[in-house]
Amino acid sequence: MTFEQWFHTLPMRLRSFFRRKKVDQELEDELRDHLEQQIQEYLAAGMSPKDARYSALLARGGMTQIEQRCRDARGGNVIEDLVQDLRYGVRQLVRNPGFSLLAVLCLTLGIGANAAVFSWIEGILFRPYPAVAHQERLLALAGTARGETGPMPLSWPDFRDLQRSCTLCDAFFVSKITGSTLDVGERAEVTRGSIVSANYFDAIGVHPVLGRGFEPGEDAGSDAHPVAVISYQLWRSRFKSDPQIVGKMQRLNNVPHTIIGVAPEGFYGTFVGWAMHFWVPASMEETFESGGYKLEDRDARWIESYVRLKPGVTRAQAQEEISAIATRLEANYPATNRGRGIRLWPLWQTPFNNAGTLLPTLEIMLAVGAFVLLIACANVGNLLLVRSIARRHEMTVRLAIGGTRRRLLKQLFTEGLILSTLGAAGGLLVAYWCRHALVLLLPARSGVAMYLPGEIDWRVMSLSAGICLIATLIVGLVPAFQTRSIELAGALKAESSGVVGARGTAWLRSGLVVFQVCLSFVLLVGAALLLQSLQKIRTTSPGFSTTNVVQTGVSLISAGYDVPQAKTFQKELMDRVRALPGVESAAFARVTPLGYGTYSSTPIAVDGYQPPPEGQPTVDYN
Amino acid sequence: MSKPSDLVQGTLDMLILKILALEPLNGWAVSRRLKQMSSDVLGVSDGSLYPSLHKLEQRGWITAHWKLSENNRRSKFYSLTQLGRKQLEKEAADWNRLSAAISGIVKLKEA
Numbered sequence: 001m002t003f004e005q006w007f008h009t010l011p012m013r014l015r016s017f018f019r020r021k022k023v024d025q026e027l028e029d030e031l032r033d034h035l036e037q038q039i040q041e042y043l044a045a046g047m048s049p050k051d052a053r054y055s056a057l058l059a060r061g062g063m064t065q066i067e068q069r070c071r072d073a074r075g076g077n078v079i080e081d082l083v084q085d086l087r088y089g090v091r092q093l094v095r096n097p098g099f100s101l102l103a104v105l106c107l108t109l110g111i112g113a114n115a116a117v118f119s120w121i122e123g124i125l126f127r128p129y130p131a132v133a134h135q136e137r138l139l140a141l142a143g144t145a146r147g148e149t150g151p152m153p154l155s156w157p158d159f160r161d162l163q164r165s166c167t168l169c170d171a172f173f174v175s176k177i178t179g180s181t182l183d184v185g186e187r188a189e190v191t192r193g194s195i196v197s198a199n200y201f202d203a204i205g206v207h208p209v210l211g212r213g214f215e216p217g218e219d220a221g222s223d224a225h226p227v228a229v230i231s232y233q234l235w236r237s238r239f240k241s242d243p244q245i246v247g248k249m250q251r252l253n254n255v256p257h258t259i260i261g262v263a264p265e266g267f268y269g270t271f272v273g274w275a276m277h278f279w280v281p282a283s284m285e286e287t288f289e290s291g292g293y294k295l296e297d298r299d300a301r302w303i304e305s306y307v308r309l310k311p312g313v314t315r316a317q318a319q320e321e322i323s324a325i326a327t328r329l330e331a332n333y334p335a336t337n338r339g340r341g342i343r344l345w346p347l348w349q350t351p352f353n354n355a356g357t358l359l360p361t362l363e364i365m366l367a368v369g370a371f372v373l374l375i376a377c378a379n380v381g382n383l384l385l386v387r388s389i390a391r392r393h394e395m396t397v398r399l400a401i402g403g404t405r406r407r408l409l410k411q412l413f414t415e416g417l418i419l420s421t422l423g424a425a426g427g428l429l430v431a432y433w434c435r436h437a438l439v440l441l442l443p444a445r446s447g448v449a450m451y452l453p454g455e456i457d458w459r460v461m462s463l464s465a466g467i468c469l470i471a472t473l474i475v476g477l478v479p480a481f482q483t484r485s486i487e488l489a490g491a492l493k494a495e496s497s498g499v500v501g502a503r504g505t506a507w508l509r510s511g512l513v514v515f516q517v518c519l520s521f522v523l524l525v526g527a528a529l530l531l532q533s534l535q536k537i538r539t540t541s542p543g544f545s546t547t548n549v550v551q552t553g554v555s556l557i558s559a560g561y562d563v564p565q566a567k568t569f570q571k572e573l574m575d576r577v578r579a580l581p582g583v584e585s586a587a588f589a590r591v592t593p594l595g596y597g598t599y600s601s602t603p604i605a606v607d608g609y610q611p612p613p614e615g616q617p618t619v620d621y622n
Numbered sequence: 623m624s625k626p627s628d629l630v631q632g633t634l635d636m637l638i639l640k641i642l643a644l645e646p647l648n649g650w651a652v653s654r655r656l657k658q659m660s661s662d663v664l665g666v667s668d669g670s671l672y673p674s675l676h677k678l679e680q681r682g683w684i685t686a687h688w689k690l691s692e693n694n695r696r697s698k699f700y701s702l703t704q705l706g707r708k709q710l711e712k713e714a715a716d717w718n719r720l721s722a723a724i725s726g727i728v729k730l731k732e733a
Contacts, residue, residue: 004705008682026688030649030698034668037650040693060668069669073677 085414103380107423110376112430114369115464123455125348131267133205140350141305146339151351153301170308171203175270178288180253181559184238193278211246211261219282222293229261234277253558255287273354275451298336304352378516381478388479416476424468639710646701
C-alpha cells in the first residue's frame, strides 16, 4: 500500500477495532437497506409481501457469511483477531498447565543458553569496556617480529613515535596489566592494576569521581611520579568510602604512592579477565616491572596498548598508515627495529588479554547453544504435534463451520508466539543470572579471581528476540503442517473412530524424532570426547600428588617487606600453617607447577652458540 | 457456456469504480446499475458486492456517507475518491490492453 492509502486505511482500521459495535451496526443497516429495496422491487413486480420477503432473503444468501466477508475485507480485525487469539491461546495454556510448563521450560533452556552465551560474547569480546567512550572504534595494538608467529609487546619510544605521527587515529594509550599486594588496615591481598600512559583517562573518556586523572608529563621520568588512581570498588570496600582519600599515601609494590583520584563506579579498567583496581603512570614502571628503566630504551618491549580510530576510518586504512610508520622506524633505528612491524587487532582478538584465549571456547559454546535450541524446538514441536492430534477435532469443527485455514494458522502461530515469548522472558532471566557464571569455569590465578562479566544490552536483547521469533516459526510450523492434512468429510467421520495420527503426521513425528536424535547424538559425542579429555587430564600423573592441595599467592616484596623480613615471615607462616589441624604439609614455591605463568631463568650457556655481546640467552620455564 | 455472472477475476473492482465514477450510489443501486449497463449479461451476488465495496473503501479508492435516498430511507452512498480515479484509469488501461490482446488472438483466421 502507498502512503496515501495508509492515510485512509489507518483511521478506518482503528475505527473498526475501537468502535466495533458501531461499525457492525452500520454494516447490518446497510445490508438491511439492501434487503428492503429488493423487497420493494419484488412488490412492484406484483409479488405478495410474504413471497417478496422470502424471495429477497433467498436471493441475498447467508447474512452472517456476508458480514464476516465484509469484516475480513475491511481488514480491521487483524488486531481483533490477535487479541482474540492471544486470549484463546492463554486459556489453552492455562487449561494444560503440565504441557505449558514443559514447553516453556524447554524454550527457556534453549533461549536462555543462547542469550547467556550472547551476553558473554558481548561482554567479553565485543563490548568489553562498557564505561569506555566509543569502544566500537577501539583496537588493540601489538608488535610483530620477523620469524616470530605471535604478537609482541611494543617499546615505549616506538609507541611515542606512533602516537606523534599517526593521523587516522583519535587516541593512543597504554594499559599494561600489573599487580601489587595492597596492604590496607588489617588485611593485605594481591590486587590487579594497570600501568598506563598519562592520557589514559582522557583518551577513554572516563573521569574520576573524586580528585583527578593523570596530567601530561606524569608518564615521563624514572620513578618520577608516584601517584595512583584507585577503583571505585576498592575505595568503597578497602577505604570505607573515605571522602578525604585524595592526597593520602598508599604503599604499592613497596613504594608510597599518593592517591590522586577515584575512578567512577562500574569502571574496571581495560583488560579482559580481571578487574583493575589501581592505575599508575608509566613513569612508575620500574616499580612494577622487572628490567629497570625502560622509557628511553627502544629495545625494551613491554607495553600493551590500544588505539581509537577517527570516525569513518577503517582498520585497513589505519593499518596501512601504521605499517608505513613502522617501516620508517625500521629504517631510522635498524639496530633495534629491523624486521619489526606493528599490527592492529580488533578488540575481540586482543592478543595480550583473555579475549583471544576465550574466543574458541565461546565459539564452541555458541554452537552448543544453537544445538540445544534446535533440540528444544524439536521437543516442543513434538509436544505440540501430539497435542494437535488431540485438538484435531477442534480444528476440524472450526474448518467445518467456515473458519479459514489462514485464520487457523494465525491462531496456531499466536500460540507458538505465546510459548516462545514466555520462553524468551525466562531465557533472559537465566542469562541475567548467569552473566557472571563464566568465571566459575575458570580457576583463580595467583590468588585473584577472574572477572568476566556478561553484558545484556539492546543487541543481546534483539538477538534473543530474533531467536524467539525463529523458535515461534519452528514451533508453530509443526501443528500448522498438521492442519494441512485435515480433510473435512474424512476427518469428521474418522473422529468418532478415534484413529490418531494419519500417515502424514506419523511421517512428521518420526522426522522430528530422527532430527532430535541426530542433534542429541552430536552433543553426546562432543560431551563424551570432552569428558574423555578431562579424564585423561585427571589421570595423567604430573609426578606429584594433586589431591587435597590448595594454593594461594603472596607477594611479600610488593607488600613492603625486605628480604630478611620476608624470610622471617615465610618461616613463621609455614610453622603456623603446618600447626593448623588438618594440614599435613605446606610449602613455598616461586612457580606453581603446571600453572599459567612462565618465568625466565638466569642466563644459560648453550654449547656451540656464541651469544651477541649485549644479550645472554635465558629460558622460560614453568 | 459459463454462467453470465462469472466475472473475470479482479474485474468486479474495476466495474464498481467505473459505475461510481458516474455518480455516487448505494450498494443496491450499484448492483442494479451493473445489470442494466451490461444488458443483463453481468450480475454480482450480494455476497461478493459488499465485501468488494468494503475492500475498496478500505483502500481509500471510494468513500462512504450515510444519506437519505429518494424514498426517504437512510442509505450508505459510495463515491469515488481522487485515489480511486487514478486506480480506475490504471485498471481500465490494463483491461484495454489485455482484452485487445485476447480478442486479437481469438479473431485470428484459421488456416
